[in-house]
Amino acid sequence: xxxxxxxxxxxxxxxxxxxxxxxxxxxxxxxxxxxxxxxxxxxxxxxxxxxxxxxxxxxxx
Numbered sequence: 001x002x003x004x005x006x007x008x009x010x011x012x013x014x015x016x017x018x019x020x021x022x023x024x025x026x027x028x029x030x031x032x033x034x035x036x037x038x039x040x041x042x043x044x045x046x047x048x049x050x051x052x053x054x055x056x057x058x059x060x061x
Contacts, residue, residue, distance in 0.1 A: 002051040004039075012040060014058040029053050 014020065022036045029036070029050040038044035046054070 001048060002055055004045050004051065007046075007051045007055055008039060008042065010058055011054055015040075018061075025054055025057070028057055 011025070015022065022040060023033050026033045026036045029046070031046075031050065035044060035046075039046050
């Protein structure tokens with residue numbers, strides 16, 4: 001089970017390091033850009049399914 005905060009911090013680091021837009025992750029997870037933005041800002045949680053999608057993507061690139 002992935003922790004929300006671990007994925008959040010890793011995602012923020014990845015976006016900053018590789019200059020990637022959050023839109024990429026909203027498409028991957030099939031959620032709105034607002035949902036990803038709220039997650040990044042710690043105001044929304046994501047499902048385990050979406051956490052795994054993000055985790056796998058940022059760790060395979």
